[in-house]
Amino acid sequence: MKIVVIGATGTIGSAVVKLLKQKHQVIAVSRSSGDHRADITNKTSLEAALGAIGKVDAIVSATGSAVFKPLVALTDADFERSLHDKLMGQVNIVRVGAQHILSEGSITLTSGVLAQKPVQGSAAISLVNAGLEGFGRAAALELQSARVRVNVVSPPWVKETLIVLKMDPSSGVSADEVAKAYAQSVEGNATGEIIDARKTAA
């Protein structure tokens, strides 16, 4: 398969590239490096990158940022940035990407465990992650007639991220294990699924 990975340089993205490269042709896309560059918050930029690549079997998104801050400290700008980047950025990947997928191909987005299991400071991220899951289910339904599958991978806390945050990594799952959820979405037949990367890691 020919697979585009957007956000290829991140903790999860680089693990996804490494895993998918074992069996597939992977085209790495990110904001500032990789085979092609694209800014997901800009549909023109996405269209240019995907147009240059041509039709592919799958697009995987492992990108998008949202603001982690206590609810009382979250400003209008923090919410806007979170909605604009991780949420609408990935919505854009579906809106633009659907035109660039071969029949029976797939688009895989990334949400996260905070959608269902919030922590102090996650209000904007929980909103964004849950919103992506609702959108992913709906987009899968709408794109069935175009034979494009859409799934959303929900990663748990990632060991490598917990280490960076100076938190206890023992409850985390390694990025290499999380990557298996993306491979399942790309290589399987599911659509409209929220894939819990804690389960696929087992």
Add this chain to the structure above:
Amino acid sequence: MKIVVIGATGTIGSAVVKLLKQKHQVIAVSRSSGDHRADITNKTSLEAALGAIGKVDAIVSATGSAVFKPLVALTDADFERSLHDKLMGQVNIVRVGAQHILSEGSITLTSGVLAQKPVQGSAAISLVNAGLEGFGRAAALELQSARVRVNVVSPPWVKETLIVLKMDPSSGVSADEVAKAYAQSVEGNATGEIIDARKTAA
């Protein structure tokens, strides 16, 4: 209890007012009529209305619009309007409203069954509804220390709405039945719950 209902003139809102009035003092708020007027997309407007009312035991939101349109037809402006109104408008109700709730009081938001069960045309609404549920769970956690409960009621398709849309109302639940879910949120002790109004209607 003293309860503010925002969106008091809508199909669900008016049923909620009717039910809660049987036992409580209800202050009706809506954009263009009611005891007080407020535009949920404008925090200053919300702050003015809630400030004038004074501290209350509960705020119920049964308001907010989002665009119903096929995914391929949804424009950037459609997504922006949906995020700005039903999603961030209700997020604003929590951000502003939390300061106006008496200890052990509650804020109840409205999502909808399309969060989990999309239909053709619901991509923006499914995103918004699911996002509200993720936000509600997180806000409940953050506001526990302030002794403010937060729940989200998820109404099924409402009979009265189906009739207006010229769809078969037989699978719908009446607004009066849906209102019971809001009473449960206000009168109970739950927080961080997504209350399925199909279940409370039974």
